[in-house]
Amino acid sequence: MSQPVSNKTVQDPYGIPIDELDVSDPCLYEADSHWPYFERLRKEAPVHYCKGSVFGPFWSVSNYEFIAEVDRNHQIFSSEPAIVIGDQPEDFTLKQFIAMDPPKHDAQRKAVTGVVAPTNLVLLEPLIRERVVEIMDSLPLGETFNWVDRVSIELTTRMLATLFDFPFERRSKLTYWSDMATSSPEIAGDDSVSQEDRIAALMECLEEFTVIWNERINQDPTGQLDFITLLAHSPATRDMEPMEYLGNLILLIVGGNDTTRNSISGGVLELNNNPAEYDKLRANPALIPSMVSEIIRYQTPLMHMRRLATEDTMLGGQQIKKGDKVVMWYVSGNRDEKRIERPNEFLIDRANPRNHLSFGFGIHRCMGNRLAEMQLRIVWEEIMNRFSKVEVVGEPARLKSNFVRGITDLPVRLHPL
Numbered sequence: 001m002s003q004p005v006s007n008k009t010v011q012d013p014y015g016i017p018i019d020e021l022d023v024s025d026p027c028l029y030e031a032d033s034h035w036p037y038f039e040r041l042r043k044e045a046p047v048h049y050c051k052g053s054v055f056g057p058f059w060s061v062s063n064y065e066f067i068a069e070v071d072r073n074h075q076i077f078s079s080e081p082a083i084v085i086g087d088q089p090e091d092f093t094l095k096q097f098i099a100m101d102p103p104k105h106d107a108q109r110k111a112v113t114g115v116v117a118p119t120n121l122v123l124l125e126p127l128i129r130e131r132v133v134e135i136m137d138s139l140p141l142g143e144t145f146n147w148v149d150r151v152s153i154e155l156t157t158r159m160l161a162t163l164f165d166f167p168f169e170r171r172s173k174l175t176y177w178s179d180m181a182t183s184s185p186e187i188a189g190d191d192s193v194s195q196e197d198r199i200a201a202l203m204e205c206l207e208e209f210t211v212i213w214n215e216r217i218n219q220d221p222t223g224q225l226d227f228i229t230l231l232a233h234s235p236a237t238r239d240m241e242p243m244e245y246l247g248n249l250i251l252l253i254v255g256g257n258d259t260t261r262n263s264i265s266g267g268v269l270e271l272n273n274n275p276a277e278y279d280k281l282r283a284n285p286a287l288i289p290s291m292v293s294e295i296i297r298y299q300t301p302l303m304h305m306r307r308l309a310t311e312d313t314m315l316g317g318q319q320i321k322k323g324d325k326v327v328m329w330y331v332s333g334n335r336d337e338k339r340i341e342r343p344n345e346f347l348i349d350r351a352n353p354r355n356h357l358s359f360g361f362g363i364h365r366c367m368g369n370r371l372a373e374m375q376l377r378i379v380w381e382e383i384m385n386r387f388s389k390v391e392v393v394g395e396p397a398r399l400k401s402n403f404v405r406g407i408t409d410l411p412v413r414l415h416p417l
């Protein structure tokens with residue numbers, strides 16, 4: 001259940017001098033109290049400088065227009081060396097293509113993109129559905145349980161095991177490594193997991209995947225579309241050093257894990273918060289694809305991406321200096337009243353539901369976006385085939401992170417058709 005949060009987080013943002021607003025505080029998101037902060041930033045300072053955060057000074061870009069401008073301009077706004085507000089520790093630096101610029105980024109992305117290409121998704125769909133059905137059929141009726149553990153985590157872990165062709169019985173390791181990777185102080189803002197334990201977990205991940213790499217490098221890759229086979233056999237990635245292999249593993253694990261997990265939980269929560277929308281869905285399940293996009297907009301599973309200015313530049317009338325950190329707050333742009341009609345409402349039948357920022361723009365636009373949509377579509381098709389309602393019966397608990405917008409507990413009860 002919800003953790004107590006510091007007074008700082010429930011302060012009225014309009015009572016704080018604008019120069020002192022700091023939206024990097026992970027407690028804000030644990031309390032879900034960031035909305036008025038961004039409402040004020042969008043109105044008064046859509047490109048805003050924060051001098052005094054624990055992560056160092058950074059610019060916040062909070063409206064749709066300027067976020068898209070930054071995300072599309074990778075020459076001036078570099079993704080190196082990291083894509084979260086906080087910096088990585090110097091003695092443990094992961095390299096991954098989401099945090100690289102062209103040409104290396106492009107070559108590495110191209111190496112693995114076949115796994116999530118539309119042609120392969122068609123082939124994967126039956127297996128993903130089979131794994132969803134197994135879970136749905138095992139859920140208890142009329143009993144309270146945590147949807148996050150039993151459904152959201154388990155489903156995404158199964159999907160990931162499929163993409164990596166990872167031993168299915170050991171799949172919970174993928175969730176563990178993903179959670180350890182995102183518990184870093186750069187993201188959670190505290191040391192609740194020690195750096196030592198984190199490094200040990202990530203090194204274990206590297207070790208296990210090195211065994212898999214060594215097997216697959218000696219196998220004929222023809223017709224084998226999994227991330228490790230592609231990494232091991234592609235000229236752009238086959239000579240990666242260990243920290244680069246580990247970095248890309250973590251990217252592919254976290255990329256597919258937290259995001260989809262929290263969209264699955266967020267959808268259940270928002271349908272309960274908006275019963276008229278749940279009624280619309282029951283009356284017309286053909287709305288599932290547009291609802292999926294609305295869930296992804298409304299949840300915004302990754303709240304920000306960070307860039308570094310490669311030269312002095314102007315943005316929204318502000319002078320950005322070479323070397324400054326520039327943070328694009330997708331979580332705010334997705335509620336920009338200038339670009340999205342009734343942005344604070346969850347509406348499953350929007351005219352243009354894919355008009356959101358949750359997958360980013362430009363060369364780093366989410367590689368797995370079609371897979372994520374497919375997984376969520378299958379989940380909702382199978383829910384609607386079985387249950388008249390997934391009822392939320394208690395308060396959700398949220399993750400303390402300024403990066404992943406996460407739901408850690410969601411007590412529910414299922415009602416059959």
Ligand code: HEM
Nearest residue numbers: 098255256259260301358359360361364365366367368372
């Ligand atoms: C609802 C689910 C998802 C959301 C909201 C999401 C969001 C994002 C965002 C915001 C970015 C960065 C975009 C930018 O910088 O412009 C990204 C990149 C990426 N995502 Fe996703 N993602 C999701 C699902 C997935 C899945 C299922 C995978 C599959 C493994 C995946 C793999 C990746 C990868 C590899 C990148 C790096 C792309 C690059 O740097 O070129 N994502 N994602």
